[in-house]
Amino acid sequence: MKLVVQDAPALKSVIDAIVSLVEEGQFEVKNDGLHLKAMDPSQISMVSFTMPKTAFLEYSISEETRLGIDIGQLSNILGRGKKGEKAELSTEEGRLVVRFIGEKHKRTFKVPLIETGDKIQKEPKIEFKNSAKLKVDAFKETLKDAKLISSHVRLQLTPDTFIVDVKGENGEVKAEFEKGSPDLVELNTHTEVRTTFPLQYLEDMVKATSANSVVTVNLETDRPLRLEYEIEGARIVYYLAPRIENE
Numbered sequence: 001m002k003l004v005v006q007d008a009p010a011l012k013s014v015i016d017a018i019v020s021l022v023e024e025g026q027f028e029v030k031n032d033g034l035h036l037k038a039m040d041p042s043q044i045s046m047v048s049f050t051m052p053k054t055a056f057l058e059y060s061i062s063e064e065t066r067l068g069i070d071i072g073q074l075s076n077i078l079g080r081g082k083k084g085e086k087a088e089l090s091t092e093e094g095r096l097v098v099r100f101i102g103e104k105h106k107r108t109f110k111v112p113l114i115e116t117g118d119k120i121q122k123e124p125k126i127e128f129k130n131s132a133k134l135k136v137d138a139f140k141e142t143l144k145d146a147k148l149i150s151s152h153v154r155l156q157l158t159p160d161t162f163i164v165d166v167k168g169e170n171g172e173v174k175a176e177f178e179k180g181s182p183d184l185v186e187l188n189t190h191t192e193v194r195t196t197f198p199l200q201y202l203e204d205m206v207k208a209t210s211a212n213s214v215v216t217v218n219l220e221t222d223r224p225l226r227l228e229y230e231i232e233g234a235r236i237v238y239y240l241a242p243r244i245e246n247e
Helices: 008-019 071-078 136-147 199-207
Strands: 002-005 026-031 035-039 045-052 058-060 065-070 088-094 093-104 107-110 131-135 152-156 161-170 169-180 184-187 193-198 214-218 224-230 234-240
Touching: 002 045, 008 071, 008 161, 008 224, 008 234, 026 071, 045 065, 045 107, 065 071, 071 093, 071 161, 088 214, 131 136, 131 161, 136 199, 152 199, 152 214, 161 184, 199 224, 199 234
Parallel strands: none
Antiparallel strands: 002 058, 002 088, 026 035, 026 065, 035 045, 045 234, 088 093, 093 107, 131 184, 131 214, 152 161, 152 193, 161 169, 214 224, 224 234
16 A cells, blocks of 8 residues: 655645544545544544545555554644655554655654454435535634634524524624625525534534635534535545534
8 A cells, every 4th residue: 555645734634634523543445545434432423534546646555455543643743744745655564654755855654553443434314405605714713703602503594694693601692694795605595494513513623624615514403414625635524413402
């Protein structure tokens, strides 16, 4: 196995999108690219990661395999990569080899692969009919506002508006993005849906996004949320269980 990425910091950004929720997981190295599906320790959220072979400068495998990896440790190692260096991933005698390749200069890290169990998680089978695409910077700022009030946020879609509504002991805050807003790229819904989620998980999900990127939020009343975006050629999909409210 030899997987090479043109820019080491780019691979760090991709892995950070995973480690924001899960510290370890089992990567599937398939013919079409790198995959991972993992639940966070609380079993409240899930991340589904796909990095197609076209996102790599070089993608060479002799057979499909699974690699148990301490993702937190991998993120820390990739943090040592510098702009202009390539990042190469390979395996050697039960270890993951991370090599940074610069101009006439190489650095090599070798860390043990870990046992994570044989079970590969499956994505929830939910039909989403309602979605909103919005600029992540605006969403992040709205979550910061919400954090001043409560640890939970209610997300709501109407045919004309995406709403973040928060009520708590410290007061209330409400952000509304109407159709035509430069921050609301797209809105698809023919009914009104609303569900409440833990705020910290939403913050963790968008933590690794780059400025001006767009996130897609899929929402159904009292069903798990699906949030997805692309980063450095990879596709990240998160699922988050709702907080069921008794009104």
